[in-house]
Amino acid sequence: MLHRVLAPLVLTAAALSQPAAEGQGQQPITLRYFLGWTLGAGDQDVLQEFERRNPGLRVVAGLSASRNMVEDPQRLLCAIAGGDPPDLVIFDRYAVAEWAARGAFMPLDEFIARDGKQPDGIKPGDYFPACWDEARWEGKVYAIPTGTDNRALFYNKDLLRAAGLVAPDGEAKPPRTWDELEDYALKLSEFTRDASGAITGIRRIGFIPNYGNAWFYFYSWLNDGALLSPDGRRCTLAAPENVQAMQYVTNLYDKLGGARLVYAFQSSFQGAELDPFLTGRVAMKIDGNWVLGGIGYFRRELNFGVAPAPMPRKRLEAGKPYISWAGGWSWVIPKGARHPEESWRLIKWLASEEATLIVHDAAREANQAQGKIFIPGLNASRKITQTLYRRYLAEDPNVEQKFRDAYQVFMNLLPESRFRPVTPVGQFLWNQQVRAMEAAIYHRGTVEQVLQQHTAEVQHELDRIYRIRTEPVVDWSVPLVAYIAALIATAAILWWRHSRLSRSKGYFRREYRAGVAFALPWIIGFIVFTGGPIVFSFIISFCEYDVLSPGLWVGTSNYRYLLAEDPVFWKSLGNTLFMLIGLPLGMTVSLGLAMLLNQKVKGMSAWRTFFYLPAIMPGVAAALLWVWMFQPTHGLLNRLFDLVGLNWLLARLGVSVPVLWLQSESTSKPALILMGLWGAGAGMIIWLAGLKGIPEHLYEAAEIDGAGRWGKFRHITLPMLTPYIFFNLLMGMIGTLQVFESAYIMTAGGPVDSTLFFGYHLFNNAFRFFRMGQASAMAWVLCVMVLIITVIQLRTARIWVHYESE
Secondary structure, three states: OHHHHHHHHHHHHHHHHOOOOOOOOOOOEEEEEEEOOOOOHHHHHHHHHHHHHOOOEEEEEEEOOOOOOOOOOHHHHHHHHOOOOOOEEEEEHHHHHHHHOOOOEOOOHHHHHHHOOOOOOOOHHHEOHHHHHOOEEOOEEOOEEEEEEOEEEEEEHHHHHHOOOEOOOOOEOOOOEHHHHHHHHHHOOEEEEOOOOOEEEEEEEOOOOOOEOOHHHHHHHHOOOOOEOOOOOOEOOOOHHHHHHHHHHHHHHHHOOOHHHHHHHHOOOOOHHHOHHHHOOEOEEEEEOOHHHHHHHHOOOOOEEEEOOOEOHHHHHOOOOOOEEOEEEEEEOEOOOOOHHHHHHHHHHHOOHHHHHHHHHHHHHHHHHOOOOOOOOEEOEHHHHHHHHHHHHHOOOOOOHHHHHHHHHHHHHHHHEEOOOOOOOHHHHHHHHHHHHHHHHOOOOOHHHHHHHHHHHHHHHHHHHHOOOOOOEOOOHHHHHHHHHHHHHHHHHHHHHHHHHOOOOOHHHHHHHHHHHHHHHHHHHHHHHHHHHHHHHHHHOOEEOOOOOOOEEOOOHHHHHHHHOOHHHHHHHHHHHHHHHHHHHHHHHHHHHHHHOOOOOOOHHHHHHHHHHHHHOOHHHHHHHHHHHOOOOOOHHHHHHHHHOHHHHHHHOOOOOOOOOOOOOOOHHHHHHHHHHOOOHHHHHHHHHHHHOOOHHHHHHHHHOOOOHHHHHHHHHHHHHHHHHHHHHHHHHHHHHOOOHHHHHHHOOOOOOOOOOHHHHHHHHHHOOOOHHHHHHHHHHHHHHHHHHHHHHHHHHHHHOOOOOO
16 A cells, blocks of 8 residues: 555656756756846847857846936845845946945956956956946956946037137137136026126026036046045045135136026926027036937037037146046946856857947937937947947948037047046945035035035045954844844743733633734734844944944944034934924814815815825825926916015015025925925815814804804814824824935935935935944934824823813
């Protein structure tokens, strides 16, 4: 009998252990490829050709599902930390060093050395120095550059001619020095002025220092400055060359009417065919080579030129070459990738000239099918860039000479291009130079003071990273064992207590055990997915931790830094507390709506639905809608103010007109409060429930006693609504302390950190700069604040909250 049972099992096991039948083949290796954009037709063709040439490999490519791979790398970070990363990622080159320093990427030197002499090998000498050096960290190569970009000055020849800015031969003459750039910017601008001659508006602007793709980095390099010392361990943001560069930018903004007015004008800009450079609203801008493709696609007839970015006169007189700065993408293999050898094979194919031409041929065919010309991008490889120019520009008779000349300018600048500092604080340094420029042009102190403040912040981060590590590594087994022991002890105490107090036996005891069994899924879920992370967060608030590296125990240093040294902590807390002003406003508006919609008139259900709809609108969609409503020059609110005469009244009161809602630090938070009132329908529902619960006989008795509307509201409605007031007040305060979404979408924390709320600062620390210890400390500070507010409200509620049963 036993052999009859075992025989089928033995035969099955033998069959499974046999090799695959001849011709059946093995399962192909699947390579997972993360990109930052949707695959185009050419990208798909390249991957299909790779699979055809490598029958045992299959490539699955997809988006990284992030807002920005560098600023929002949560999916990639979790994949690497969890031991299941993709096999290949296309990544912004300037951020490679930051991740490589944390051990996120594999060094590629062995692959490069092994295959360097092969026909398809990667050879460092084939690449522009700026592109190759940006992908290295501490002498090792962690990425292979792909497409690159460069910056130069675009100028509208017709506008320059109309302003008389021409050479002796009558051709438009672009500015060569900073002095000429300032002169051109003013001559090419058209302003509206008041009776005193002060600039009140902009119709056309000659040049905006930080519009396009210049940034403070570029002005620093143009003035022979640097943001880090040669060894990368000292921040030089406040060096004299940088102070001079920032002072030049600040002065230029002031002469154009001030940063607030320029940003207000800039907020009306759109893209594609409505790009302000294409429509003539901006005469000159520093931007990247990709703009050539947009001009060729949307405004081919535009009479434009491209020249190197102007430099200080002293640099020009010294005979120094014009420079630019390059950026771009690269391929990296994450640490822990399952198939690094196959991924390297895919990199070599994607970096080849043949694969590059397949992608560009498909893009040209798509443009030609629409009657458009095709302008290729730049490549990090010298040879491929030359091939792209020859194949798609020099040999194409449909491409006008102005595009060839412009492309040549970018090509010629590539050997002299700078690149962003290769440093483990790359993202933080970038963020600080953006904040420093904004603070300087908004005059939040002298240029020297602003740069010194941000230098100190960057230097603190550099010192933290480069210091000699003496702190002990956290042994996670200790808190894990303690957590499990605490759970067991809690369960034992509860069971013992219940056994003593409960006298139920038989059926009732079985029912009690069944109830516990039904509650177990939630209890286990809470212990694992809520209780565990809470304990983990509390522990790492005393650690230095970036997810990819072991946690180091640093004691209370995170809390001490936040409370005593972080200049943004108190600013973000103040911004958040300011938003509490909107809480009573929102409660008042929603209560008013509820009282209006509590009337017994026909069609009231439709009106209730109408006022509730904004509350269920997605937050992102609502934020984008209000961005346009707050637009200073064409927005609905300012147009309405002008229509009803409010602008005249505001001007009499000394308020700048038009109101610069999101472009001024004095109105940005009130603007977000105003936007919050739009969603008052959510609170209206709760108020309606409360109003419906007030007995009618109370109002009837009050009328008999001679009470009017105000008397009934004051002595009946408000006292009966105090439980609802308490609930809305408590939940509203907790929600306001966690405000994040509107600033993240609408203002990015600006201008001048005026909308950098506590939650946004916490998010930046955690998911942009990977300072998980400081972020957790901030979370616990917020938790304590919420706890204190809740306890105070619960205690004071006994005095003023009245329940119907009392």
